[in-house]
Structure formats: C-alpha cells, structure tokens
Amino acid sequence: MQGAPNRSETLLVSAAAGVTVLLWSSSFVVIRAVGEVLSPGPLAFLRMLVGATVLVAVAAWYRRPVPRGRTLALVVGYGVLWFALYTVLLNWAEQHLDAGTAALLVNFAPIIVAVFAGLFFGEGFPRTRVVGIVIAFAGVALIAVGGSGGPGNDRLGVALGLVTAVLYAASVLMQKVALRSVDAVTATWVGCVAGLVATTPFAPAAFGELADAPAGAVAGVVFLGVGPTAIAFLTWAYALSRTDAGAMAATTLAVPAVAIGLSWLALGELPTVLGFVGGALALLGVAITRRRRTGQRA
Numbered sequence: 001m002q003g004a005p006n007r008s009e010t011l012l013v014s015a016a017a018g019v020t021v022l023l024w025s026s027s028f029v030v031i032r033a034v035g036e037v038l039s040p041g042p043l044a045f046l047r048m049l050v051g052a053t054v055l056v057a058v059a060a061w062y063r064r065p066v067p068r069g070r071t072l073a074l075v076v077g078y079g080v081l082w083f084a085l086y087t088v089l090l091n092w093a094e095q096h097l098d099a100g101t102a103a104l105l106v107n108f109a110p111i112i113v114a115v116f117a118g119l120f121f122g123e124g125f126p127r128t129r130v131v132g133i134v135i136a137f138a139g140v141a142l143i144a145v146g147g148s149g150g151p152g153n154d155r156l157g158v159a160l161g162l163v164t165a166v167l168y169a170a171s172v173l174m175q176k177v178a179l180r181s182v183d184a185v186t187a188t189w190v191g192c193v194a195g196l197v198a199t200t201p202f203a204p205a206a207f208g209e210l211a212d213a214p215a216g217a218v219a220g221v222v223f224l225g226v227g228p229t230a231i232a233f234l235t236w237a238y239a240l241s242r243t244d245a246g247a248m249a250a251t252t253l254a255v256p257a258v259a260i261g262l263s264w265l266a267l268g269e270l271p272t273v274l275g276f277v278g279g280a281l282a283l284l285g286v287a288i289t290r291r292r293r294t295g296q297r298a
Helices: 007-034 040-062 069-093 099-106 109-120 127-149 155-178 184-198 200-211 215-240 245-251 254-267 273-297
Strands: none
Touching (some): 007 099, 007 215, 007 254, 040 069, 040 184, 040 200, 040 215, 069 099, 069 155, 099 155, 099 254, 099 273, 109 127, 127 273, 184 200
8 A cells, every 4th residue: 555645745645636736627619719710529539539549559569468358348437428428428518608607507516416325325314415416406597597597598508508518427437337447548538539439520620610711710729639538527636546436536527616716817707696596506506515525535
C-alpha cells in the first residue's frame, strides 16, 4: 500500500483536477457558440475525431494492452453512451438552453447515480440521502419551470439536459466496473474511439458543414476535441487514480459555477433567477448525498 502523497504530488493532483473542471466547464460555452454553425451530430463526430486522434497517439506511447471480453464490452458500452450519444444530445440541448443551465442539468447526474446505487447496488436510502435527493429534484423542477425565461431556453432543452444527465450517470457506473480490470488511459482512448465509430454516420454532413464553417468554429471544434475530450479525461484519470473517488466527484460541483461565469463573460448569457435558485438547490442536494456516501466509507 502506498504511503501518504508528498506535497508535490498533492499539488499535481489538485492541478489536474482544476484543469479538468476548467476544461469541462468551458466545453458548455464552446458548444453553445459552435452550435450556431454546426449541427449536433456533425459536431459530435468532429469532436470525437480530434479527441480520438490525440488519445490514440497517447495510447501508442503508453503501450497498454487493449481490454478483452466483458471488460471490452463495458468500455465500448460507456464509450457509445458517453462519448457518442451523450455528446450528440448535449449539443442538441445547447441549441435550446444557455450554457449555464445545461451545465446545471448535466450535473444532476450524481443524484441519478445515488438512486441507482440505492435500488440496484444494495446501498439503500439512508435519511440523509433521501433528503439530498428530494432537494435536488426540487431544484431541477425549478429549473424546468424557469427554463423558458432564459435566452432561447425551452422545455425541450430541459428534457434533453436531463436525458444527458441519465446517460452521464449510466456511463459513470459502467466505467466504475470496467476500471476494475483496465487502466484509465486505455479505458479513455478505447471509449473515445467507440464514440467516434458510433458517430461516423454523421461524417458526410460533418465535413460538408465544416467546409463552410468560419475559422472560429473550426478552432472551437479542435478545442473541444483536444481540451475537454482528450486532455480533461486524461487529467481526470490521473487525479482519480491518486485520490479518493468521492472527493474527486465533489470537485465536479464547481463545473456549473465556472460554466455560468464563462458563459456570462463570453456570450453574455445567464440562467433565469429560477434557474439560479434551482441550480443551487440541485447542487446542494448532490453535495448532501456525496457527503453521506463519503462518510459511510470513512
């Protein structure tokens, strides 16, 4: 068993977590901007094409074996759900939601994980968890009620945002099982390649739209593939492998706040007042359930 991490390693882990939060937060803003030029499916394909190119190059240097059997099926499964379907639906959702509201809805995923864990993993529903779930659901209800007041927000966007949260939660659960028998870098690049393959039906439209896209949109696509897809998932894997999973999961609670700030600065967008209140309640509920789970494992 490894000893306590030294100061330099602790700083590296914190820096990696910070990079992940910043890049994942910025992705909501860039998707919102690039979505004015590229449609959801083509944007997802191009993002996966860039991301997979970077990750395969990293994997070639890393030289780890490709998983087989059940593990490979799990990695491919969450790759299709997370890197492909989630990405397409998030792109679609952000054509109906501001970036901050989309980030708030996606980060409802830990509550869905808590519900699944209680129902199927034998973790039950302790009182604190139930309180957190109820508070978070109330927050999402407020976001849905106040959604139409934002810049282009509507009920379809809220529904799509919640579906992406479900896909995110399911992918995390599958990834947890897969990572018992495969290293994080291999799981990431294989999952991304699976997502690329799943989005190849959008390739003809993607190259057609890209040919007519302005330079800013092309730069946005490259950023999404290199930053939030390749780099952020690798820094996430690095940090997760060196710290407590519950503590790392809690760091993603900062994503909506950072996304809202970046959206305001870059796009002049803010969620509605009800969206702010609902988002605060949803994140509070997530924090309560996370604190309980962490405490149980201590």
